[in-house]
Amino acid sequence: MIEQQRILATAIPGPASTELHQRKLATVASGVGTGLPVYVEAAEGGIVRDVDGNQLIDFGSGIAVTSVGNRNQRVIDAVTAQINDFTHTCFMVTPYEEYVAVCEELADVTPGDHEKRSALFNSGAEAVENAVKIARSATGRPAVVTFEHAYHGRTNLTMALTAKNMPYKQGFGPFAGEIYRAPMAYPYRWPGGPQACADEALSTVIDTVHAQVGEGNTAAVILEPIQGEGGFIVPPPGFVAGLADWCREHGIVFIADEIQSGFCRTGDWFASDHEGVVPDLITTAKGIAGGMPLAAVTGRADLMDAVHAGGLGGTYGGNPVACAAGLASIETMREDDLAGRAREIEALVVPRLRALAERTGVIGDIRGRGAMLAIELVSDLEAKTPDAALAAAVNAGCHSRGLITLTCGTYGNVFRFLPPLTIGDELLTEGLDILEEAFDAAL
Template identity: 60%
Template sequence: MGVVERESGPGLAQVRRVRTEIPGPESARLLRRQHAALPAGVGSSLPVFVTEAGGGVVVDVDGNSFIDFGSGIAVTTVGNAAPRVVERAAGQLARFTHTCFLVNPYESYVEVCETLNRLSPVPGEKRTFLVNTGAEAVENAVKIARAATGRPGIVVFDHGYHGRTLLTMSMTAKNAPYKQGFGPFAPEVHRAPMAYPYRWRGDRERCAEEAAAALADLLDRQVGAANVAAVVVEPIQGEGGFIVPPTGFLPAVAEICAARGILLIADEVQTGIARTGALFACEHEGIRPDLVTTAKGLGGGLPLGAVTGRAELMDAVPPGGLGGTFSGNPVACEAALGVFDEIERHDLVRRAGEIERVMRPALAELAERHPFIGDVRGRGAMQAVEIVRGPDGTPDPARTAEISGRCHRDGLLTLTAGSHGNVLRFLPPLSISDSLLAEGLEVLAKAL
């Protein structure tokens, strides 16, 4: 244990500091209360109770300060308690907390929609409406696709994650813990192979081509393209293990959909809002989806999601068919406008690229030193390493959990992911300093 001082900002000290065992005595006391009050199904990756967070650190009740490589699972992309987010949300709290947009509208909701319409890669005239979560956004995108096409079928991909509602849980690939015991599931959800280069069973050089061919075969031979409303794809799969499809796969998916009158929905819940070095991850290959879903980083820590789509598709749903009591809450809308302020003021799209240029070579060097790192991948401030056992690449979730635990005990907040639980994923906030980023990588190297 010890204190490692680095640069201090005007508010919360930007330092890594480990004063106690992890979790410390105060966190342990609160955990006992948690276990008595909450169901066992609600758990935490790093079970310490937070009192402050900002910049690139998270501080717990025992005074430990962790370097943040998690961003609340890509939610606090612009930083936790980012100034413009706090200012705008606090100002709205003083005016009113809620009216329900379906009863009394307010300008901030419209402004968020106008901003997403302007910035999203959806082609042509666009419309946006707001929801509370990423799962809600995906579910509503499917509703819109079905209403606009008159078709029931939805195609998703292996390793994909889309949420925990009945429909999005059905769309999610991984069984435990997301689906086990919760069936029966929603019908008309079909699954295609994901172009996953590291684990592609065929020729890795032909991964994009072979995966696209498998999708076309599924649509034409197994499901019937005329029965499919939409293909839903994460441009980079999140919970599935930060799987970056090879160049050419996403454009091929878009072409396959367009040729069959099938809509393309880009699930950008985890990848969107500047996380990958572009405002939307599908921009890296020039993809123009019919609909795009956002959440997580959109609200700067407050619950907010959105569906943005081609106007003629969005308008296919009659009045009253979209919405919700809390959807587009005014405080969350102001927070989102603060997020876009922060991105523009601090050029955070560029900052995500800078973080990649620091992290990727460091992770590649670690892979050279440790043969149990089977793959290094990611884009922008969304990086990962896959932990394996043996030359055949057998997933090693136990070692992955051990490495992550060692990081936690040494003051680095890390997360795991992947269909096999064997991926260490790194999602630092774009507000993290270069010195904290480098120090976090040193802690990771020690844990490895």
Template identity: 65%
Template sequence: MSTLDQSRYLATPIPGPRSQELIDRKAAAVSRGIGNTMPVYAARAFGGIVEDVDGNRLIDLGSGIAVTTIGNSSPRVVDAVRRQAAEFTHTCFMITPYEGYVAVAEHLNRLTPGTGEKRSALFNSGSEAVENAIKIARSYTGKSAVVSFDHAYHGRTNLTMALTAKSMPYKHGFGPFAPEIYRAPLSYPFRDGEFGKEIATDGALAAKRALTVIDKQVGADNLAAVLIEPIQGEGGFIVPADGFLPALQGWCRDNNVVFIADEVQTGFARTGAMFACEHEGIEPDLIVTAKGIADGLPLSAVTGRAEIMDAPHVSGLGGTYGGNPIACAAALATIETIEADGLVERAREIETLMKDRLGRLQAEDDRIGDVRGRGAMIAMEFVKPGTLEPDAELTRALCAGCHAAGVIVLSCGTFGNVVRFLPPLTISDDLLVEGLDVLELVLKDL
């Protein structure tokens, strides 16, 4: 696998004939509700390249939505998975437990922000971990209401759909949703500027706006948890103004409300820190992780203060596959790779390269309203020139043009007008620059 050439190459137009065959087979065999971003079918992937079934090599600026953070089929992970699969594939941790689960929990307790005693519980997906974090918070506080934020994305299960802000495609037609979910305004510096420079730059002031809504619409006496992505993912890679997150956490501590950080997309070195909360020095009561935790194997976790994590009764948490032994082996190898190969620092290097390049592009093109993000989690927000009006049509055309040219990019945002970049941290500078070269050429053609 490590011999996969780290270069962009188009053997056929995209999609090629074999991908087209599989597109036709999918239409006949797979639910229409499962969509695809790219019209190609993967055959191999390594480092910063995905090779499709027609031999096209694509530059990967998506990492499977921030999952293959250490690069696809990372050598330590491949070796660990092979070893574990040869020993046993499943026993169910709730029946006959095994060391791998305990070891992953120990690492999470060590790595996540906070110096006090911590506990962890393992699950399968980000949505499942979010649901369990809410269960734990309700058990600990004896209260039921939960607050999430404008533009939030927390998953596709019933409770997490209720927590998610965007209707289409995540919620439309799937209700009714879980009750006792409320929404507060986020700090969104680019768009808050419309209401004045102060609220766009003063996170404490933006938090005051949110907390006023929470106090009036819910009330601390009814509120079990405040749930927030430290940097929003699907909502548009929105980085709140400095001071917003600490002010929310301080209010939660003062009012017996559990502060939950959803680090599903931001965790594990993605933002130039092991966890995005570290950028503002906050210590969540509970932190939810998934995606980058195991280099592509299904695993998620809730980690937090011991007295909160221990609140549910025995057997109140669990699941047949939660903390699967192969996924745990992958997670241990992933954490080893991040720490041994200096990938937190590598994420910062990627941020410097990308922000410099995209910032220069923004200075020349008034369709680029904002360039933002941290580490290898960077976004461009597109607007109609001279306005804040979102330009989703341009965003769609830009993504399609990049895809046709062999570069995997993703869109996001409530208004569908944000292009997000999530390159693997193992991508070379040359490959990253080439991907951005393609993006710039496509944008100029549009």
């Protein structure tokens, strides 16, 4: 058991981490970056312990993965039992119940009460890529519409869907074709202002697709109901629902990418639930399995079943150990009401962020839902000039004080907060105290 307490035994990073980092530089490809080079020895709940004995407060959850906490006992027990049975057979060769059970749970917890099917994969990028395959197969159409500030993965197709060039796309083209980008409903930066954003953005998207793609050529529209890497952009009320309705009207598959926002992170099981939106297809990963590699595409039975037998799958997709972890994670979310806990985290964190914004005058926007929250830093509140340098300085200050934080955003000026949903209030409060210290030191 790791005591849920921050401990600074050395400087961050310490000597043992520094030595390991030299080994990393000598043997690991330089393209695999490291945001905070402390090398982890153990983790539990809201604490990560490094090889120097430092215990850091975790506001990142491995990018929204360890939502049920590191070393969750249900996950440990389920994984241990499964490993003792078998570790792999390949579901496409000799299937097993665990895969089926995960698909049953996905049918239950994802939005809508219609008949559903699922297919399991290893990563969010795989899930997105297969969702596009399914949409194209079901509709017989080629085009896919994505959005400004979107992030959907690092494969060739998902890089094409992703908006941000550095570090995700630079030098890796050419990318997959028949991908079209539409304006994102970004209330803070919408030219007509937040109040006009929903209607104007939806109208602009519809006009863009009509003029540049053609509704009859469009297989799918893919949208993160709350954008992740793009800056935790929350579309205004009505935009996502209106987009889904328009897609339905024109026979276009509406894909909700809930890889970062899913599984109780936003205070609902899925961000789509907030407005009662039922996607045709939904992609999931990250928080689904307590840190084990598991992803899924879940959707309408008629769409999912449109693909010929053998058209979906993969050697490791739906690995039995990962499936066992997924079942235990979903059980934890349900039994411990982690969606409710996410709302409690929001209630504690947002007032502190508002007070920080008022005191510092450098926070242009506070946004998000549940335990998926962000602040956008600007050097000029009126001009909304992105301040990536300040974000980097505050981030470094948090790291040196023992708080794991993450930045994001197309302009590199957004702080995102993704604590484990099991984190205690004391650690949350201490983490916010550290954040304030880091701001004071950077300003």
